Amino acid sequence: RFPIQRKLKLAQVHKQRKAKRKKLFISRVLAMATNTQDQQSQAGRHQEVGHKSLLQSDALYQYILETSVYPREPEPMKELRKLTAKHPWNLMTTSADEGQFLNMLLKLINAKNTMEIGVYTGYSLLATALAIPDDGKILAMDVNRENYELGLPVIQKAGVAHKIDFKEGPALPVLDQLVEDEKNHGSFDFIFVDADKDNYLNYHKRLIELVKVGGLIGYDNTLWNGSVVAPPDAPLRKYVRYYRDFVMELNKALAVDPRIEICMLPVGDGITLCRRVK
Numbered sequence: 001r002f003p004i005q006r007k008l009k010l011a012q013v014h015k016q017r018k019a020k021r022k023k024l025f026i027s028r029v030l031a032m033a034t035n036t037q038d039q040q041s042q043a044g045r046h047q048e049v050g051h052k053s054l055l056q057s058d059a060l061y062q063y064i065l066e067t068s069v070y071p072r073e074p075e076p077m078k079e080l081r082k083l084t085a086k087h088p089w090n091l092m093t094t095s096a097d098e099g100q101f102l103n104m105l106l107k108l109i110n111a112k113n114t115m116e117i118g119v120y121t122g123y124s125l126l127a128t129a130l131a132i133p134d135d136g137k138i139l140a141m142d143v144n145r146e147n148y149e150l151g152l153p154v155i156q157k158a159g160v161a162h163k164i165d166f167k168e169g170p171a172l173p174v175l176d177q178l179v180e181d182e183k184n185h186g187s188f189d190f191i192f193v194d195a196d197k198d199n200y201l202n203y204h205k206r207l208i209e210l211v212k213v214g215g216l217i218g219y220d221n222t223l224w225n226g227s228v229v230a231p232p233d234a235p236l237r238k239y240v241r242y243y244r245d246f247v248m249e250l251n252k253a254l255a256v257d258p259r260i261e262i263c264m265l266p267v268g269d270g271i272t273l274c275r276r277v278k
């Protein structure tokens with residue numbers, strides 16, 4: 001009896017081990033498949049221009065674009081988006097859903113006198129120019145005129161170029177000049193900041209004087225590719241790591257600034273709206 005019992009026991013152990021190995025194998029295959037899917041979706045995430053999103057599901061983001069953004073995107077913005085897609089730095093462009101958001105926001109607040117720091121080929125600039133009235137103004141600044149001029153023909157064709165006053169060069173000295181003249185204080189309804197992140201706090205010091213009480217400043221990329229919550233040893237791209245601390249410092253400073261009310265939205269790469277209250 002003893003050897004048979006032992007044989008049965010061994011057979012049972014063997015069966016259990018086999019089942020365990022099978023389970024482990026299946027879970028490994030599943031994990032590999034999920035990782036591959038994740039990697040594929042991560043890789044796809046920034047490949048297409050304007051397909052920048054913090055949403056965890058690319059399919060959901062695509063749904064937003066296809067259902068409510070692209071069908072309502074004004075023809076000139078579509079043209080500028082497609083033209084920008086061919087440019088090597090197209091990762092910098094404002095995404096189509098954020099363009100739609102800015103356009104709506106500007107209309108809601110009846111913005112007329114506006115400013116933009118960081119133009120690139122002008123997608124957010126065009127969204128602004130199309131939203132403000134015919135006698136509205138945008139003071140637009142960028143260190144690079146070439147990229148602005150790439151998109152300019154589309155802006156001209158849309159019949160809104162007369163609203164734009166483009167200044168080539170760093171924005172900070174222009175802001176200092178504006179602040180010097182008291183008549184510019186509290187004169188802007190809306191200011192969009194989408195340039196060098198290491199200067200955002202310097203911009204904020206000046207812009208808070210220039211925006212009117214009740215007006216808005218929008219700081220773009222305040223979630224900085226999600227890196228604001230990345231662990232210290234996370235493998236970040238060099239420029240992401242470099243600007244991350246500045247973005248986090250800005251977010252902290254805005255959160256405690258009594259002169260503004262704030263609202264941080266996960267649109268695009270994160271945009272923080274600041275409404276001046278005093």
Ligand code: SAM
Pocket residue numbers: 092093094117118119120121122123124125141142143144147169170171172194195196199
């Ligand atoms: N808003 C743009 C759009 O919708 O496509 C994207 C702007 S892109 C993210 C940032 C821009 O800021 C670049 O075109 C860059 O040349 C500009 N820039 C960088 N440093 C600047 C500075 N100190 N003053 C003004 N513009 C600057």
Ligand code: CA
Pocket residue numbers: 092093094194220221269
């Ligand atoms: Ca941006």
